[in-house]
Amino acid sequence: LELTKEEQEALDGEMGETLQTAYRILLATGEATNAEKLIPIKWAHLSGVNYNTIGDAGEEFLRKISKDAQVKVKATVNPMGVDFDHISEFNHIDDEFIEKQKSIRDSYIRMGVEPTFSCTPYDIFDLPEKDTQVSFAESNAAIFANSLGGLKTNKESAFSALASALTGKSPYSDFRKDETNIPMTIRMKLEHPNELDFGLLGFFAGKVGDTAVNISGVSQPNRRSCKALCGGMGTSGTCAKFQFTDVENDTSEKVDFGKEEMNKIYDELNTSDKGDIITLGSPQLGLGELSDLSNMLKGKSFQKRCMIFCSRAVQNQARNLDYTKEIERAGGEILSDCCTCLTPLIDTNETDSVTTNSVKGAYYLKNSTGVDVNLKSLSKIIEEDTK
Amino acid sequence: MTKVIVQGKAKGLVLKTHNPINFLGAIDNKTGIVHDQKYDIFEKSVKNSVLVFPHGIGSSVGAYTIYSLKVNGNAPIAMICQKADLTVASGCALADIPMLVVTPEKFNSIENGKEMQIDTKSTEIIN
Numbered sequence: 001l002e003l004t005k006e007e008q009e010a011l012d013g014e015m016g017e018t019l020q021t022a023y024r025i026l027l028a029t030g031e032a033t034n035a036e037k038l039i040p041i042k043w044a045h046l047s048g049v050n051y052n053t054i055g056d057a058g059e060e061f062l063r064k065i066s067k068d069a070q071v072k073v074k075a076t077v078n079p080m081g082v083d084f085d086h087i088s089e090f091n092h093i094d095d096e097f098i099e100k101q102k103s104i105r106d107s108y109i110r111m112g113v114e115p116t117f118s119c120t121p122y123d124i125f126d127l128p129e130k131d132t133q134v135s136f137a138e139s140n141a142a143i144f145a146n147s148l149g150g151l152k153t154n155k156e157s158a159f160s161a162l163a164s165a166l167t168g169k170s171p172y173s174d175f176r177k178d179e180t181n182i183p184m185t186i187r188m189k190l191e192h193p194n195e196l197d198f199g200l201l202g203f204f205a206g207k208v209g210d211t212a213v214n215i216s217g218v219s220q221p222n223r224r225s226c227k228a229l230c231g232g233m234g235t236s237g238t239c240a241k242f243q244f245t246d247v248e249n250d251t252s253e254k255v256d257f258g259k260e261e262m263n264k265i266y267d268e269l270n271t272s273d274k275g276d277i278i279t280l281g282s283p284q285l286g287l288g289e290l291s292d293l294s295n296m297l298k299g300k301s302f303q304k305r306c307m308i309f310c311s312r313a314v315q316n317q318a319r320n321l322d323y324t325k326e327i328e329r330a331g332g333e334i335l336s337d338c339c340t341c342l343t344p345l346i347d348t349n350e351t352d353s354v355t356t357n358s359v360k361g362a363y364y365l366k367n368s369t370g371v372d373v374n375l376k377s378l379s380k381i382i383e384e385d386t387k
Numbered sequence: 388m389t390k391v392i393v394q395g396k397a398k399g400l401v402l403k404t405h406n407p408i409n410f411l412g413a414i415d416n417k418t419g420i421v422h423d424q425k426y427d428i429f430e431k432s433v434k435n436s437v438l439v440f441p442h443g444i445g446s447s448v449g450a451y452t453i454y455s456l457k458v459n460g461n462a463p464i465a466m467i468c469q470k471a472d473l474t475v476a477s478g479c480a481l482a483d484i485p486m487l488v489v490t491p492e493k494f495n496s497i498e499n500g501k502e503m504q505i506d507t508k509s510t511e512i513i514n
């Protein structure tokens with residue numbers, strides 16, 4: 001990796017400790033991606049906001065660097081652990097969590113990020129023009145940006161995206177260049193797939209694919225299914241991009257995703273045949289998804305607690321358009337700034353199992369929150385868990 | 388060819404897994420113990436090991452897990468992968484943990500439990 005004179009000086013510490021740290025990270029990620037130089041990026045999306053994921057070490061690190069660090073480009077951030085507007089309804093969350101979470105939130109705000117607290121920046125902002133270089137850490141957002149948004153990003157890490165935000169740069173990896181030689185095609189063999197099937201397809205593709213995969217046999221999935229695909233794919237592997245294609249006579253390796261492959265992934269993630277509560281949203285729901293949900297809930301009520309996660313920006317739009325009325329009447333709790341993944345809002349003393357349609361949510365509910373998971377599609381949730 | 392991702396020196400016993408690691412989901416940063424039973428190093432501690440694994444997967448926040456392991460005194464003293472990924476590279480850079488990428492042949496030849504010495508400035512990086 002060749003650095004300019006200015007970049008080398010920053011790496012040597014001549015522009016302060018924080019930028020030195022940022023350039024050390026870019027140097028390592030540059031080596032890791034075989035990049036020959038750093039290039040400017042227009043937008044960084046940062047992960048590492050939930051106290052449950054970054055812990056005391058992360059909280060202290062951010063508090064320290066935010067004393068002098070400022071972002072150089074547009075920067076948005078991932079969800080926190082909780083929704084502070086509703087925190088009083090969740091008595092089991094201890095004061096330490098609240099204090100540390102506020103400290104993390106304030107550190108990011110001090111550094112100049114936009115306080116979006118969302119894993120779906122593509123649902124909040126208009127995307128920049130095609131081929132714009134960005135640095136997105138949240139895996140579902142990086143995959144969405146590359147595959148559906150026409151942007152270019154590595155599947156960044158929390159630190160590489162932070163380093164990009166502080167310097168406005170990222171290593172010029174092969175992945176950021178134009179040539180796309182995708183070595184594998186996943187053949188979707190399921191008919192009439194719903195969003196759960198797409199989530200499982202994503203999880204499968206993430207496992208077998210390397211940095212990018214083609215997906216054939218799919219015709220124009222809706223946004224809910226696309227987001228589920230991005231979420232599943234980001235959870236299980238290193239894959240940063242997919243491309244829908246129906247070209248099958250190329251030289252790429254062909255892998256089928258049929259009933260058998262789907263059932264295997266399903267059995268890995270589904271550990272219960274019922275859930276004590278329901279969560280919707282990982283990735284957080286967009287405006288269209290809230291609109292659909294409000295239509296599906298007409299005349300029905302949830303028979304158990306249902307937490308619905310969406311970004312603050314989307315919630316505000318949904319309130320203006322009255323989509324929230326029907327959802328709340330049906331007993332749904334709309335929560336923002338947080339998400340199913342690693343939220344302490346789920347009280348593990350009272351909850352043994354969670355029903356969700358999110359494959360990404362299922363993975364972290366089981367492995368990080370430590371509850372069993374009942375994985376089923378949204379239409380099945382409405383059919384079986386509302387009256 | 389061995390590629391240096393993060394510079395440094397270390398000496399310790401190899402802990403090798405054939406499973407790609409999702410640091411956020413799989414390792415408890417307060418203890419260093421692998422707590423996901425799907426891993427072949429389930430219930431083993433990564434503390435002070437030369438951690439040898441194919442590559443990182445999953446959450447981008449795994450970089451914070453690596454940093455937290457270091458701050459909590461439970462980190463591996465070095466990491467060796469077959470493929471570099473940004474989460475492990477950036478986590479090791481911030482935590483000052485030497486990190487190498489080796490060829491598949493070299494990866495396969497590394498034995499679990501063996502003592503290993505790493506010096507990225509030396510001509511023989513791995514001994």
